[in-house]
Amino acid sequence: MAQDRDDDAKDSSLISAGRRGIMQGAGLGAALSLLGGVTGGGGLISSAQAAEAAFPQHKKWKIVFVNHVTTNPFFVPTQYGIQDACAMFGMDYQWTGSATSDAGEMVRAVNSAIAAKADAIAVPIVDPNAFDKPIQAALDAGIPVFAYNADAPRGKSNPRLAYIGQDLYLSGYQMGERIASMIDSGMVALFIATPGQLNIQPRLDGASDAIKKSGKKIDIQTVATGATVNEELSKIKSFYLGHQDLKGMFAVDAGSTQGVAQVMKESNLPSKGVHGGGFDLLPQTIQLIHEGFLDFTIDQQPYVQGFYTVMEAFVFLASGGLVGPANINTGLKFVTKDTVEPYLNTSTRYEGKTTKPQIVPMKGAIKS
Amino acid sequence: MNTVNEPRKATTPAQTASPRGAWASHWAPELRILLVAVLLAAYFQFVNHDFLLSNASLVNLSQYVAPVAIIAFGEIMLMIGGDIDLSAGMVFAFAPFMMVFANDAGAPMWLAVIAGLIAAAIIGFVNGAVTVFLRLPSFVTTLGTLFLINGITLTVSRGTPAATPGSPAFAAVMGAWGYSEIIWTVAIAFVMHVLLRHTRWGLHTQAAGANALGASEAGIHVNRLRLGNFVIAAVLAGFTGILESFRITSIDPQAGGNQIMFLAVAAAVIGGTPLTGGSGTIVGGLLGAAVLGILSDGFTLIGINAFTFNIILGAAILAAMIFNIHVGRIRRKGAR
Amino acid sequence: MAEPLTAPAASADLALRGDNLVKRFGAVTALDGVSLSLGKGEILGILGDNGAGKSTLVKILTGFHQQTSGTLSVHGEETLLKSVDHARALGIECVYQDLALANSLSIYHNMFLNREIVRGGPARLLRLVDHKQMRERAAQCLEDIGVHVPSVDLPVERLSGGQRQAIAVARAVHSNARILLLDEPLAAMGAREAALIIDLVMRLKEKGGLSIIMIMHNYAQTLDIADRIMLMQRGRVTYEQRSANTSVAELMDIVRREYRAMRATTAG
Numbered sequence: 001m002a003q004d005r006d007d008d009a010k011d012s013s014l015i016s017a018g019r020r021g022i023m024q025g026a027g028l029g030a031a032l033s034l035l036g037g038v039t040g041g042g043g044l045i046s047s048a049q050a051a052e053a054a055f056p057q058h059k060k061w062k063i064v065f066v067n068h069v070t071t072n073p074f075f076v077p078t079q080y081g082i083q084d085a086c087a088m089f090g091m092d093y094q095w096t097g098s099a100t101s102d103a104g105e106m107v108r109a110v111n112s113a114i115a116a117k118a119d120a121i122a123v124p125i126v127d128p129n130a131f132d133k134p135i136q137a138a139l140d141a142g143i144p145v146f147a148y149n150a151d152a153p154r155g156k157s158n159p160r161l162a163y164i165g166q167d168l169y170l171s172g173y174q175m176g177e178r179i180a181s182m183i184d185s186g187m188v189a190l191f192i193a194t195p196g197q198l199n200i201q202p203r204l205d206g207a208s209d210a211i212k213k214s215g216k217k218i219d220i221q222t223v224a225t226g227a228t229v230n231e232e233l234s235k236i237k238s239f240y241l242g243h244q245d246l247k248g249m250f251a252v253d254a255g256s257t258q259g260v261a262q263v264m265k266e267s268n269l270p271s272k273g274v275h276g277g278g279f280d281l282l283p284q285t286i287q288l289i290h291e292g293f294l295d296f297t298i299d300q301q302p303y304v305q306g307f308y309t310v311m312e313a314f315v316f317l318a319s320g321g322l323v324g325p326a327n328i329n330t331g332l333k334f335v336t337k338d339t340v341e342p343y344l345n346t347s348t349r350y351e352g353k354t355t356k357p358q359i360v361p362m363k364g365a366i367k368s
Numbered sequence: 369m370n371t372v373n374e375p376r377k378a379t380t381p382a383q384t385a386s387p388r389g390a391w392a393s394h395w396a397p398e399l400r401i402l403l404v405a406v407l408l409a410a411y412f413q414f415v416n417h418d419f420l421l422s423n424a425s426l427v428n429l430s431q432y433v434a435p436v437a438i439i440a441f442g443e444i445m446l447m448i449g450g451d452i453d454l455s456a457g458m459v460f461a462f463a464p465f466m467m468v469f470a471n472d473a474g475a476p477m478w479l480a481v482i483a484g485l486i487a488a489a490i491i492g493f494v495n496g497a498v499t500v501f502l503r504l505p506s507f508v509t510t511l512g513t514l515f516l517i518n519g520i521t522l523t524v525s526r527g528t529p530a531a532t533p534g535s536p537a538f539a540a541v542m543g544a545w546g547y548s549e550i551i552w553t554v555a556i557a558f559v560m561h562v563l564l565r566h567t568r569w570g571l572h573t574q575a576a577g578a579n580a581l582g583a584s585e586a587g588i589h590v591n592r593l594r595l596g597n598f599v600i601a602a603v604l605a606g607f608t609g610i611l612e613s614f615r616i617t618s619i620d621p622q623a624g625g626n627q628i629m630f631l632a633v634a635a636a637v638i639g640g641t642p643l644t645g646g647s648g649t650i651v652g653g654l655l656g657a658a659v660l661g662i663l664s665d666g667f668t669l670i671g672i673n674a675f676t677f678n679i680i681l682g683a684a685i686l687a688a689m690i691f692n693i694h695v696g697r698i699r700r701k702g703a704r
Numbered sequence: 705m706a707e708p709l710t711a712p713a714a715s716a717d718l719a720l721r722g723d724n725l726v727k728r729f730g731a732v733t734a735l736d737g738v739s740l741s742l743g744k745g746e747i748l749g750i751l752g753d754n755g756a757g758k759s760t761l762v763k764i765l766t767g768f769h770q771q772t773s774g775t776l777s778v779h780g781e782e783t784l785l786k787s788v789d790h791a792r793a794l795g796i797e798c799v800y801q802d803l804a805l806a807n808s809l810s811i812y813h814n815m816f817l818n819r820e821i822v823r824g825g826p827a828r829l830l831r832l833v834d835h836k837q838m839r840e841r842a843a844q845c846l847e848d849i850g851v852h853v854p855s856v857d858l859p860v861e862r863l864s865g866g867q868r869q870a871i872a873v874a875r876a877v878h879s880n881a882r883i884l885l886l887d888e889p890l891a892a893m894g895a896r897e898a899a900l901i902i903d904l905v906m907r908l909k910e911k912g913g914l915s916i917i918m919i920m921h922n923y924a925q926t927l928d929i930a931d932r933i934m935l936m937q938r939g940r941v942t943y944e945q946r947s948a949n950t951s952v953a954e955l956m957d958i959v960r961r962e963y964r965a966m967r968a969t970t971a972g
Contacts, residue, residue: 060670070674094671103529104623107616108431114670115419115425128620129531141424194622195529224527394857566832568820575806575817582804586818587789646810 002105034241055318060092063120063313064113065306066106068150068199074154074254074280074302077352078149081306084349089314094118103127110134114141115334120313124165125158126148126197135159144316146325148309149302150199161316161325164309165199171332172203172252175277175298176210178334179250182275182295185217186247186329191236191256191278203252204278220248225256233259240267247274254280257297261288269293281343281351282337289340301330303350373475397640400695401655404688412666419669423546430550431615433661435460437553438608439632440639440653441560442601447636448577449594450645451506453495456605456632458517460624463488463606464613465521468530477534481542481610488606489599491517496598500591506598514626525621532613543614552611553654555605561650573597578646637658638688640696659688714886718780719744719883720765720796725774727760734760736939737774742883747909747916749930749947751923751955756936758919765917766798767791779882784941795882801891803872807861811853812842814876823937845878846871848859850907866897870904877908884908886918890925923952937962 065082067075078081079095086093094113098105106123107130111122114137121138125131125147135145136159149165152158167197179188190209192204204222211218223239225232234282236259240249249264251257257278264276265288277296278285288294316324335343348360392399412419420427439456446453467484471477495513499506532539543549564570576583576590584590613619637643638659639652663684667677715951720742735757742748752758763769764776775782778794785791809812816838824835841921842856851870853863860868869889876884886905890898902925908914920926926933927947935943935955943958 067674095673096668096677097674099674100625100627101622102625102627103618103620104435104612105617108428109426111428111670112665115422115428116416116669116671127529127616127618127620129529130620131614133617159595170443195526202451202527224522376705562832566835568822568831568833571809571813571820571833574809575813578806578808579802579804582802583808585788585800585804588818596909642832689883 038364058090058318059119060090061119061314061317062092062094063122063310064094064096064109064116065309066109066113066121066123067095068101068103068106068124068126068197069099070095070097072098072255073282073352075306077303077350079307080349080352080355081303081308082255082310083306085307085310085314089310091119091310091314093310097123101126101197103130107131107134110138112159114138114143117141118143119317120144120146122146122148122309122313123160124148125160125200126150126151126199128153128156128198131160132158144313144321144325146309146312148305150197152243153202162312164312164328165305165330166332167329168199169206171279171298171300172206172208173210174206174332174334175203175250175252175279176207177214178277179207179248179275180211180214180216180218180294183216183218183248187219187221187243187245188248188250189223189239189243189246189261191222191223191225191232191239191249191251191253193225193232193253193256195222199320200252207250207252214251225259232256233262236260236263237266240269249274249276251278254282254285255276257294258282258284261285261294264288265291265293283353286335286340286343289337290335290344291334296334296336299331299333299335302330302352304330384394395651397692397696398649398652398655400692401652401659401688404691405655408659408662408666412662412669413424414647416666416670419666425669427546428552428662429665430547430638432665433555433657434467434549435608435612435628436635436660436695437557437654437657438611438632439605439628440635440657441556441650442597442604443632444636444639444641444650444653445560445573445597446506446594446601446649447633447641447643447647448573448648449590449597450577450580451499451594451597452510452633452643453492453598453601453605454507454510454626454629455491455495455513455517456601457624457626457629458521459488459491459602459605460522460609460612460628461621462491462517463609464532464619465525465530465621466534467613468619469524471533480533484543484610485603485606488602491606492599492602493595495602496595499598518625521621527621529618529620532617532619534614537615539617543611544617546591549611557650557654564648569593569596577648580597614693620690631660633655634685634689638685638692640692642693660685712839714946718742718745718777721745721777722765722924723775723777725761725764725771725776727757727764727769728772728927734939735764737773738936738939738941740934740941740944742915742917743931743945744915745863745909746932747905747918747930747957749920749926749933750917750936751921751926751933752936753921753959755938757939758936759887761936762798762887762917762919765791766796766885779926792879795880796881796885797874797876797881797883798885799869799887799889801888803868805860805868805872810857810859811846811863811871812856814871815845815856815878817875822922842878846874849877849904851904851909864897865893866900869893869897869901873901873904873908877914881914884914884916886916888919888921890920890922898925905929923955927952935959938966 021215069075082093096109103126110121110123111134121143123131138145139159141303145160147160147163151163151165190204192200195201208220211220223235225235232255236249236256240246240263249260253258257280260276260278261284264274269276270293276294279298279300281297281299285294285297288340289297308330312326313325346360349356349358410418439460443453443456463484466487467480470483471480475483491513491599495510498504499509501693541548564573572588573593576588576593580590612623635656636653637656638651639649639656641652665683669678672680718741722738722740725735725738738757738761750758760769764771767788767790770784776785777783778796783794784924806817821834821837823832839856851874853867860871863871873886889901893901905916909916918930929948930945932944933950934941935958940964
């Protein structure tokens, strides 16, 4: 039936967006099967309406997303994911927080959400201590709290219900392994926007550990580049100009990665044997991978960091807290010159490049 | 007011008693901004019923107001004299780290806090000395120290946040308990108000701000006043940073920054302290911070998103300031 | 041609006496041997163009500068004024042209500027100011010298120019002045306002205990108020006379002659 195909396409676009992303957790499986079960229904009801019919009328739940860099382009697809999920689940959202990674501002925003009796709160835990109390206060007030994009460090007892995002340490570790495979010896620069911050520091730690473990004579220099994209580019440029004998430039956040790519192009570094790579899929980054100036980037799929978080909140609220929270690893995929094509040619809402709602048709075999 | 005295006739004595009309006239600027604050609070309460009338909301609102207010008090003392401290937001981040280092070195918490405040005072002294003795405009001096202190903070902290030390009881008093920040704020406001209006230091600061030459002709040590007020401003900024570090249980080198400094100056101006100097009001500064806090908290509560937030906040600040300053001008003209 | 000076009274009766005061600033000679005397309870008017040396003379008499040579006697005793504070301690007060008032502060605050009354009792430690006492005393002082203001709480910026001048004078008087210098008190004032100040000065003289020097540029007003006048030109005193014994026309004549003589020398 027509809507079956539509629904299949939607499901498969969800899955293809996941690609190698591993979806864990019984709760998530339950939610997906709920969706799948609903779409099996016949008639001319659209999938959205059918989804609604499975759930009786409910209040338009409001989820407050607190963010640490509200104006950073990395989170644009996240916001689209949030919007799409909210439209689908009949929810409402607010996007707030700090533009400058100010933990104090973020804590205030969480407290405001509690005072405003939000139905759910989502916050990246970018500071090891500051969010313990506010999250506990929210839970005490009956508001579920999810961490997305950044999680509390291992061994810390933060009370958030679930984490939706990339396994940060692991992604850094894998990047470190790749660096060690590309470079035998010499100086390698690791750029990080704001050191100590929990959504990127673990990547840096993982990369350093992997490089050290490889035993190769690689001298790692860590450079802080700042929270805004403009600053980051300038800092990276200056660093290169001062250390032109380096063998590699790698970054652990979106803005710095784009900066590294631009510097590699401007100074034509690949031809000098310099390697570069980083995280996330800012438009310049992908373009410059395609042109061969950057070796790789790692996708953490910001769209689903928003989408799945809303979905988890919905299930939690719909079931009165019985089911829902489960950690979701939103994925870790290396994108190189060989695999970058589809990203270039598609200008989709899922990558944050356009506001148009769309279904992207699948083409050919699935490369992984 | 152009009464010509007739020579050699007994004239009516000048009034000393202050009738109620004079009281209202004396507090007029503060009453105006209080009205603005009340109207805004009423509006937000009407739009979002959780704005004021629950414990959580009041605590939340007070935490928006407190840090801006305390820093504003220091800025006001400087602005009266025609000076300004742009480095306040950076001293805010710096002082708590000095506190942590002192604590790590073995000092008990209360002493560590004092160490942090002394570090802030030293920065204030440097600001003041360079401004007064090298005769640089304070804008320029504190612009330089802004970057300097930021760099020092990032360096000594290696750019990484630190956990706030101290026992839960100590932390509760120093900002962790919900209402503790606002209680500190009101206490400091009281002290600063008395300082400004009821001590020679405050009166001389106002005089020096209104007429520096005249004040020095009267024998007032204008330079000493300016220097002292720089120290006061830095200590208040450092203390605010320490309170906030207990509130969020984390000491962050990125904290504060220019945002809070601008908010503090805005609070001072909204409250009736002109940027050009000559006069000032501590109570007005507290009310100005309240207006800003009500705006920030209110808009967040009713769900304004991050991008549009600053548009609305900026417009609201402009409107509040225009109202206050314009009405003030009309009053002054009308009185002549 | 300079008229012979009137015979000075005996030193002991003089409030102020200056003998051959010279003041040089580097190569510039601002005062070139100025002698003056101010009798007790007298009003002396000093006239002269810009650059005549009037301000320098005032600064020396108030202790702001020290003379390069020459002597000064205050209340009959030869003294070298070391500072403004020293001059004040001897009862010499000055009201400058800018009035030295703090606009945003009230009348009584201004009158007690740097001389604030501190509260006694336990509050003494905190050095809190006693507003009530200052208000009452300020009001009393203004009443004593016949200055009328609606309230001593008014900020001085709300007063008219004449009233502000009156407050500045009241402040100086209130500080136990025995010798009062007024620098261009009637500058930029309309007739009505000027009358206010003139009346005030007359009342002060009548009250007694005060000797007054006024720096002026309006000959008619000066002859009206002052008992004696002194004409200064280019650092020297060129004429000194009791007001009653001279006239505006005569003074202008002297000035014109001097001016022509100067033009002749520069032209030559």
